[in-house]
Amino acid sequence: MTKTARCLGGVLALAAALAAGHLVAAFIDPGASPYLAVGGAAIDLTPLPLKDFAVRTFGTHDKQVLLGGMAVVLVVAAALAGVLSARRPWPGAAIVAVFGLAGVAAVATRPSLPLVAVLAPITSLLVGVGVFLVLLQRKTKANPSRRAFLLVTAGAGVAAAAGQFLTSTKDATASRQAVGKLIPARAAPPIPADADFAKLGTPPFLTPNARFYRVDTALSVPQVRAEDWNLRLHGLVDRERRYSYADLRTRPLVERTITMTCVSNEVGGDYVSTANFIGVDLADLLDEAGVRPGAQQLFSTSVDGWTSGTPVAAAQDRGRGALLALGMNGEPLPLEHGFPARLVTPGLYGYVSATKWVVDLEVTTWRARQSYWLKRGWGEQAPIKTESRIDVPKGFATVPAGAVRLSGVAWAQHTGVDKVEIRVDGGPWQPTTLSTEVTVDTWRMWWTQISVKPGTHQVFCRATDRSGYTQTEERVGTVPDGATGWHSTTFIAA
Template identity: 40%
Template sequence: MSSLTRRSFLKATSALAFLAAWPGSACSGLLDRILRPQQARGTPSITPNEEFYVTSYRSPPTIRIGEWALLVTGLVERPITLTYDQLLEKPTVSSIVTLECVGNTVAGEFISTAKWEGISLGALLDEAGANGSAYDVVFKAADGFSDSIRFQRAMAGDVLIAHRMNGVPLPQGHGFPARVVVPGHYGMKSVQWLTEIEVVNYDYKGYYQQRGWTDDASVKTMSRIDLPGHGTTIPGLHHRVQGLAFAGTRGIRLVEISIDNGEHWTAATLEPPSSPYAWNFWSYDWAVPAPGRYTMLVRATDGTGMVQTSLEQDSAPDGATGLHEITVTISV
């Protein structure tokens, strides 16, 4: 532990608090990855399925596809029962969406992006004749988990019932045979192993809301430095700094870098996002003034003009905040 920086220590203690409050280790492998040194590397725009972070409050359930069905119930005129084949026969839409675990730490690894394919939740609810005065849409899973979103959010047109992930059927560990994908909200709203969608006229409290976690679950603006890695020594006086930023459906307007521990800030170069619901990559060509030790910070401004907060807060109950900080040594 002596090699951890203050911010790394805060990340570790935040993770401990999160795991203690969140039974079942919702972000698989979280503490191990924080305390075990990781090799710095760039981030691919689309996360391979085998590297996509895993969310589960229990072990993935075993589902026999011939016995599985998706029900649409509650305040609807025409309840629906869909078999897997019937689900696949419906018109398919696709979207590239970034999901982040609410238990992710500042600059943590539990944020990933995939191309999701499936059906529109809003279209399915229209087909069922959902009551427009409803309050919540509840998602129930085969493992006993449940969560909800507001009815208006469900009808916005961008929420998917996904059955494919990066060109293949959903892997078992990511919700096979169907899951919800809710852009702009922490991953617990994107319920996996979906079995029932219920339209209700009250404020439904899901598994984690009953335990004091956020109900709205809108993601907070985050940014991180991927390259160079913290604690590294790199030769030369010209370097490209790289990383990513994410603010859900609000988008990213600006990313800034400080190489003097926050005294001065300089705009980085933003790449266009792959979709309105995906993370942004950024880069900064750093002309180092002289060899030495530097503390580098990054911050993002979302599409509404709100600057990422520097206030350090752990993940409980509604997502971590703070700025990512690294220290590097420049040699010649």
């Protein structure tokens, strides 16, 4: 057997293994697919600096980069296993087995998967090793023919397609569409026409759902049907409560305009968006359960096992207006933004306030439970820091000399933005014109016009919030509780 044939045999064994595991996972839980489970484990085990680098470098494409990198590693390893099996198949089979065992370990340790889910990676392991031994045995009378290679290829393709088809039947899209329009009993006030300066280069005040930032650890979007969903509220409460989607859907719903920010947002970053969220007051649910003295955090769990800890004081604060949200910008939550339900807590970074696909709420203490990011060294309380950004001109843009328009956005959720200033080429700070404030929990746009001579120019911006605090110049990274520093842009006037 040629070296090329041995490489191909190893890769085909890999394809057969992944396809078989994917097919079995489709009957149990799509998250048990070994490829996805190993990817999820890789995310959990990745050191914080590397995670921060991935989000900063690849943005919302970080998961695709991870899966693509895994694919390259697996194909190279499978091809190497084939090459090492020139004399006997066992060295290569051992490599295949090691990767198979990694899949078993990944699925077995996923907190959201039942024990039976290990059948998927076990199937992958057995099929991978079996196919490898058949295709990579030494050249004897029983040596596999070209037909055997084609049969394995066809079988892997059919298994993968069948698994994908079965997985698609569990798609929650139809369930979301059946919910229909969500009409709040208490609607948010209309957005004033001058709430943004979109014609001058700022974002629109309300972020369309398709453009709303998304940062989470889910490699595949959880598919939860509204009719299957329920929420458990328990822990340090007088009365454990359970809610179905219908229970919440039939309540008088409230709509609030809220700007959300990710803690991974670098200075000048775009992980900040605004929407009209519709849902149920979280404080109402907590009052119904009766929070006991000594409670400190609302420990929330997503259907995929991700966890978050929200300060109980923030969740109960009616002036803050935390929601168990069902809708977003007039429609049910998009699947990728948490359908059927998620938390939205104004003024706190998303990792402590905005659990998507939420299925469990436990009232507890900080010492008793540690959430996903708290275990990894991130901050406990996580109030959003006052920040501002320049959107126009873009970095290194060329503009006509003379009058140059500058515009951007600032945010200081739950405090409010009172002032945004700019500084051109190290000169004095100059005021800008602010848009109409919608609420203290939303961002605020700004713009101004300056006159510049031909050449290269640098502009900084800074915001002052309603408490009197002005952004610090000190540059601090996102870890452990949000970035600080003045954003700047450099442009060329010609």
